[in-house]
Amino acid sequence: MVQLQVLLGAALERIRQLEQENARLRERLGQNSTNSSRPPSSDAPGTGRAKKKKRRGRRPGGQPGHAKHERALVPQESVDEVVELLPEQCQQCQGKLKGKDPEPQRHQVVELEPVKARVTEYQSHQLKCQRCGSLTRAEVPVEVRSAFGERLGASMSLLVGKYRLSKRLVCEVLSDVGGVRLSVGSVSNLEQQMSAALRAPVQQARAYVRNARVVHADETGWTQGVKAGRAARAWLWVVASTLVVVFQIALSRGRQVIQQLLGTDFVGWLITDRWSAYDWYDSGLRQVCWSHLTRDFQGFIDRGGPSGRIGRQLMSQRNRMFQWWHRVRDGTLTRQEFQKRMLPVERTVGTLLRQALGCGQKKTEGVARRILRLEKCLWVFVDVPGVEPTNNSGERAIRQGVIYRKLSFGTRSERGSRFVERILTVVTTLKQQRRNPLEFLTQALWTYRRGLPPPSLLPTSDLAQAAVAA
Numbered sequence: 209m210v211q212l213q214v215l216l217g218a219a220l221e222r223i224r225q226l227e228q229e230n231a232r233l234r235e236r237l238g239q240n241s242t243n244s245s246r247p248p249s250s251d252a253p254g255t256g257r258a259k260k261k262k263r264r265g266r267r268p269g270g271q272p273g274h275a276k277h278e279r280a281l282v283p284q285e286s287v288d289e290v291v292e293l294l295p296e297q298c299q300q301c302q303g304k305l306k307g308k309d310p311e312p313q314r315h316q317v318v319e320l321e322p323v324k325a326r327v328t329e330y331q332s333h334q335l336k337c338q339r340c341g342s343l344t345r346a347e348v349p350v351e352v353r354s355a356f357g358e359r360l361g362a363s364m365s366l367l368v369g370k371y372r373l374s375k376r377l378v379c380e381v382l383s384d385v386g387g388v389r390l391s392v393g394s395v396s397n398l399e400q401q402m403s404a405a406l407r408a409p410v411q412q413a414r415a416y417v418r419n420a421r422v423v424h425a426d427e428t429g430w431t432q433g434v435k436a437g438r439a440a441r442a443w444l445w446v447v448a449s450t451l452v453v454v455f456q457i458a459l460s461r462g463r464q465v466i467q468q469l470l471g472t473d474f475v476g477w478l479i480t481d482r483w484s485a486y487d488w489y490d491s492g493l494r495q496v497c498w499s500h501l502t503r504d505f506q507g508f509i510d511r512g513g514p515s516g517r518i519g520r521q522l523m524s525q526r527n528r529m530f531q532w533w534h535r536v537r538d539g540t541l542t543r544q545e546f547q548k549r550m551l552p553v554e555r556t557v558g559t560l561l562r563q564a565l566g567c568g569q570k571k572t573e574g575v576a577r578r579i580l581r582l583e584k585c586l587w588v589f590v591d592v593p594g595v596e597p598t599n600n601s602g603e604r605a606i607r608q609g610v611i612y613r614k615l616s617f618g619t620r621s622e623r624g625s626r627f628v629e630r631i632l633t634v635v636t637t638l639k640q641q642r643r644n645p646l647e648f649l650t651q652a653l654w655t656y657r658r659g660l661p662p663p664s665l666l667p668t669s670d671l672a673q674a675a676v677a678a
Contacts, residue, residue, distance in 0.1 A: 281316055323386045325360070328352075351657040356398060358657070360388065362649035364395050365402040369631030370645060372615050402649065403627040405656035409665045410630045413452050413637060416666055418470055420449035422477045422594050424602030425466060425486065428610055430457055431618030432625050439618060442625070445469060446606045451667040453605050453636040457625040463488050477595050479602065482582060495588040497599035502526060504575050514567040522560050525553050533589075533597060543593065550590050558583060605636055634665065641667050 270276070292312075295305050330352060334345035354361070360382075367373045367381060375395040382388040417423060425447050431439035443461045447454050447469050458465045463485040470478075479495045480486045486494065505526060508519025532549055535541035561583075564576035579586075589595040609632055619625045634652075638645045651663045 281314055282318075287316070325386045325388045326357075328357075354398075354401070354657070356390070356394065358653040359646070359650045361398045361402060361653050362646055364398050365631055365649055366635070366646055368395070368399065369628070370635040372612050374616070399627045400623060401656070402653060403623070403630055405652045405662065406630040406634055406649075408662045409652065410454070410633050413454050413633055413665045414469070416452045417447050417449050417454050418474055420452070420476050422449065422479065423470065423474075424448045424479045424596075424599050424605070425470075426481065426599060426602035426606045427461060427465075427483070427485075428606055428613075430609075430613055430625075432457060432459065432622070433620055442618070444606065444609045444613070444629075446602060446609070448602050448605045451637070451640050452665065453633060453640060455606075455609060455629040455632040455636070457619070457629050461485060477588065477592060479596060479599050481599060482578060491582065491584045493588070494582075494585045495595050495597065496582050496585045498526065498530075498586075498597045499600065499603075501579065501586075504579070507575065508564065508572050511569050511572055513569065515564065515569040515572040518560050518564045518567060518572070522557060525557050525560070529553055530597075547590055550587070554587055554590075557586070608632060608636060637665050 292308075294308065297304055330348050332346045332348060334343050336343055356364075363382070364378055367378045368375065373381065375392045378395050379390055379392060382390065425445070427443050427445045430442040430444040432442040433440045435441075440459075442457055442459050443465070445456045445458060445465055447466075454469065456465065456469055461483075466485055467488065474489075475493070477493055477495065478486065478489055479497065481497050481500050502523070505519050505522045508515045508522065510516070511519075529550065532541060532546055536543055536546045558580075561576045561580050564572050565580075567573060589597045609628075612628065612632070619628055634648065635645050638648055648663055648665075654660075655662050
């Protein structure tokens with residue numbers, strides 16, 4: 209009898225363990241981009257999405273009365289050729305017409321000139337000295353010893369770094385479009401030269417971000433080289449201010465990387481997710497991302513039971529908060545009124561999260577416990593103008609690196625990583641500042657080959673003031 213009770217107890221314990229394992233596996237199977245940190249690209253077909261807005265009976269596209277966004281005409285002084293079209297006779301009575309319209313209707317046709325590479329040949333003559341008989345050959349200037357000019361080198365780096373073409377495709381594009389024949393090795397060599405040319409501007413950008421008032425930070429997986437026959441693990445980090453964005457590829461996901469990027473003396477407002485590498489920073493100066501919290505609350509709902517009830521109430525408070533926040537951003541609700549309305553929301557969210565600690569669902573309890581550790585970081589945006597409730601700016605910036613990784617499978621060496629992080633820093637920052645990346649890269653390579661000061665990635669004072677005002 210005792211032996212049967214022991215066996216029964218062991219069987220019941222085994223059943224309990226299997227039920228827990230089954231629940232964990234079912235939960236993992238039910239994870240998608242709406243209730244976890246998984247990207248939308250990993251969702252299975254038919255995955256449910258957030259409810260769409262109710263139809264208002266309007267047709268797609270621009271609505272009556274909305275401002276048009278048409279292609280602007282090129283200024284008259286920049287037009288290469290003007291063709292005047294003069295009517296010869298009246299369309300009504302067929303009488304002859306004379307004179308010109310002082311304000312003719314303008315129609316422009318934009319066309320590309322045939323692209324042709326410009327080749328400059330340097331002929332180094334060797335002459336014999338009439339006095340001693342020795343031979344002397346003129347040397348090719350240092351700045352033109354590369355077989356490829358600055359604009360061509362900049363174009364290669366831009367095709368790789370911004371448009372994410374492989375080196376082989378870069379060779380094909382330049383051959384098809386410009387008739388330039390080059391090897392994959394030449395593209396790689398020019399990448400390294402461009403990487404060296406961008407070193408100083410990127411260092412300037414790092415210093416700028418360390419002094420920024422508001423910074424978004426994020427990180428994602430990367431691979432660098434091979435270890436034990438497999439791609440070695442690395443991480444791509446980004447720190448983004450309004451006008452300057454800096455990338456770094458590191459072999460660690462620890463706090464030392466973000467401390468190196470921002471400096472341990474950083475005193476700006478930092479917007480992040482809840483990754484523990486950011487926990488060293490002052491919680492009074494840190495805002496955690498509400499997009500991540502939204503997915504966590506959806507996870508509460510999907511688990512059902514007491515967890516689902518708490519999740520639905522949390523989501524209701526979240527929806528109220530964002531509805532008011534959008535009005536603050538649009539200028540239809542004052543910050544003072546917003547702060548007043550948010551007081552009961554903050555109390556309710558805190559109460560619900562503490563209720564979740566005892567809901568009986570282990571995963572929900574763990575998530576609630578981690579959120580409550582950073583409770584102070586949930587509401588910084590309420591009181592501080594310029595701080596967003598989400599880390600969308602950081603995630604939009606790092607998305608470029610994610611796509612690059614998916615296409616290239618990471619980098620093979622540390623030199624390759626330095627090029628990728630620098631070219632991503634440059635093209636993303638210039639996009640923020642609405643500057644031409646090809647012109648910047650051309651100038652950077654031109655100055656590097658001549659030992660001159662490089663161009664600056666820092667925004668002009670007018671641009672910085674406009675960003676602060678916005």
